[in-house]
Amino acid sequence: xxxxxxxxxxxxxxxxxxxxxxxxxxxxxxxxxxxxxxxxxxxxxxxxxxxxxxxxxxxxxxxxxxxxxxxxxxxxxxxxxxxxxxxxxxxxxxxxxxxxx
Amino acid sequence: xxxxxxxxxxxxxxxxxxxxxxxxxxxxxxxxxxxxxxxxxxxxxxxxxxxxxxxxxxxxxxxxxxxxxxxxxxxxxxxxxxxxxxxxxxxxxxxxxxxxx
DNA sequence: AATCACACTTCCAAAATGGAAGTGCGGTGT
DNA sequence: ACACCGCACTTCCATTTTGGAAGTGTGATT
Numbered sequence: 001x002x003x004x005x006x007x008x009x010x011x012x013x014x015x016x017x018x019x020x021x022x023x024x025x026x027x028x029x030x031x032x033x034x035x036x037x038x039x040x041x042x043x044x045x046x047x048x049x050x051x052x053x054x055x056x057x058x059x060x061x062x063x064x065x066x067x068x069x070x071x072x073x074x075x076x077x078x079x080x081x082x083x084x085x086x087x088x089x090x091x092x093x094x095x096x097x098x099x100x101x
Numbered sequence: 102x103x104x105x106x107x108x109x110x111x112x113x114x115x116x117x118x119x120x121x122x123x124x125x126x127x128x129x130x131x132x133x134x135x136x137x138x139x140x141x142x143x144x145x146x147x148x149x150x151x152x153x154x155x156x157x158x159x160x161x162x163x164x165x166x167x168x169x170x171x172x173x174x175x176x177x178x179x180x181x182x183x184x185x186x187x188x189x190x191x192x193x194x195x196x197x198x199x200x201x202x
Numbered sequence: 203a204a205t206c207a208c209a210c211t212t213c214c215a216a217a218a219t220g221g222a223a224g225t226g227c228g229g230t231g232t
Numbered sequence: 233a234c235a236c237c238g239c240a241c242t243t244c245c246a247t248t249t250t251g252g253a254a255g256t257g258t259g260a261t262t
Contacts, residue, residue, distance in 0.1 A: 131240055131241075132240075143241085145241090167240075
């Protein structure tokens with residue numbers, strides 16, 4: 001399995017990189033993530049569990065039954081990838097059907 | 102929609118980035134891609150259609166009924182992202198691993 | 203005691219994925 | 233000429249993933 005395939009196994013799932021992108025701005029709570037991303041709560045819970053198991057993020061306990069999610073060093077290391085993909089996505093409005101590359 | 106979300110809309114689908122990674126080594130034919138990637142032929146056909154529509158790759162006609170798939174400039178621009186993700190994936194076996202070299 | 207915010211879980215329908223087999227076309231061998 | 237082959241797909245169907253909506257449990261607040 002190539003390095004790329006190994007990486008995609010972890011952050012290739014839908015919403016995974018968007019969650020990490022949010023957390024690059026600092027730790028956030030479950031409800032905040034859900035509102036900021038507009039994704040269903042079941043998917044969010046599943047992804048957070050997977051990303052925690054993969055060592056990308058961890059649960060940061062706050063008061064009583066509330067907690068925040070924060071990136072581990074391994075999660076922060078995704079900044080380069082996310083920046084690169086984001087820059088690539090910037091130029092997405094320049095597509096037109098042409099027969100020559 | 103953020104730049105990252107726009108990018109993921111195109112290359113976030115399963116296999117998409119792996120296909121692009123293959124084509125970074127040069128144009129390949131359908132059968133080669135299938136063998137090199139080990140993916141089902143129906144998915145490959147679907148992804149190639151989507152990536153062509155998105156301007157990431159194009160069909161390069163060869164003799165008779167054969168053709169190769171090659172990256173457009175927009176597809177080649179994914180090299181930075183793929184390299185970054187690949188480098189991130191390299192360090193995936195450090196969960197309970199030994200000491201460093 | 204009743205209500206509320208928060209962090210989920212459960213249930214079910216819809217969409218994506220994957221394996222296997224089939225299709226069409228042009229070239230090759232006999 | 234005619235059977236056969238490789239290539240590039242398409243079709244069919246089972247399995248997995250995703251998504252929306254509603255429900256659960258816990259501790260604080262009124």
